[in-house]
Amino acid sequence: MVKRQTVWLSTMMVLSLMLIGYYTMNNQTSTTSTNPSNSTTPTVTTSPTNATQVSNQTQETTGSNVSSADNWYNALQASVNNEISQRISNDQAIIANNNASQAQIAEAQKQLGEEEALYNSLQQATQAVIAEGYKNAVIAPDKNQTTFTVYVETNHLSKADAVKIMNIVSQQLDTSIFNISVKPHA
Template identity: 40%
Template sequence: MVKRQTVWLSTMMVLSLMLIGYYTMNNDGGLTATKNPDGSSVATSATPPDSGQSSQSSQTSGTGTTGATSQSGTSQTGTGSQAGTSGQTSTTGTGTSQAGGTASSSSDWYVNMETQLEQQYAQQVDTYNQVISNSSASADQIGQAKQKLEQLQTLVGNLETARDRVLGQGYKDCVIIPDASGQKAVVYVKTDKLTAQQAVSIVNVVSQQLNLPVVNVTVQAKA
């Protein structure tokens, strides 16, 4: 009975020494030998292998979370600042655009009116010339077309002279629009306001150049 226990203890000691040697080679300093009450040795791990990594991982994770929060806050602050700046720039730009647009639209109106009148006169001239050059037209039709063409050319010349004289009084722009009958005219001058004396002066100029009664000429200020 004693021999069996001795053999068993010897075997356990050999196995324990083999285990200690194996763990020592594969994990330096990671194992400790613990003696059992019966005198045998058992290899145990002094520190769980994953505890250090887990703690390290937790610290890294915590740091990363803190950094992400800090960066997020900074990003939000920067975005808010940029948004405020953008809003101020947009407002300023809009005001400038509106101010410029008003002046531009006023100038465009005079240009557009002059262009429309020129196109209208050009179409009338073309119509009269077609009648004059038409071999199928009667002599009476051709005569009337020539007469109207001469009247139109005279009217256009008088309008140009009247406009030049009005501009000569210091106005930035001017458009004279006669009605279809040629017996009335409306004069638009580019100015903020007109005094009674200025309006009378313009009416006299236009009425003389277009051979119209003074009462048939109207003047309006259009800045």
């Protein structure tokens, strides 16, 4: 089991390094910030978010066009993946630590399973949202992984579309719709 987890973690780190290299080579810098909602009612945002401003102009990179929105979504997804990878790495370090107690190892194994399940669920939920016709989508959990912000690439998001996305993500992540907010970002 540890070997499979090690391969998975190594793959995630390589992908992260590739993204970092891409942004370094193309002089792309982007900071991402998510401020999850702590309310007890669903949040539906129907105007573009100002969380991280990135211009909407298209930039040319070695013969292909990549929009700044694509860069913003790629950077945010990399940030989410890095956070999950870090937690997985921490759990694996505890499991591999010869000085850790059995209780610590058991807790780390439990958390490791939860992190891997969360990662897989986030990937499936993101693909399900994209299948609804959105070019880009990223699901960002808060630091406690209890509330989720779904960013979709669109200029206009109706309340009905937001609720539809919330239902999809709620089913994929097996969480209450009240823990999900949807924000457009074009």
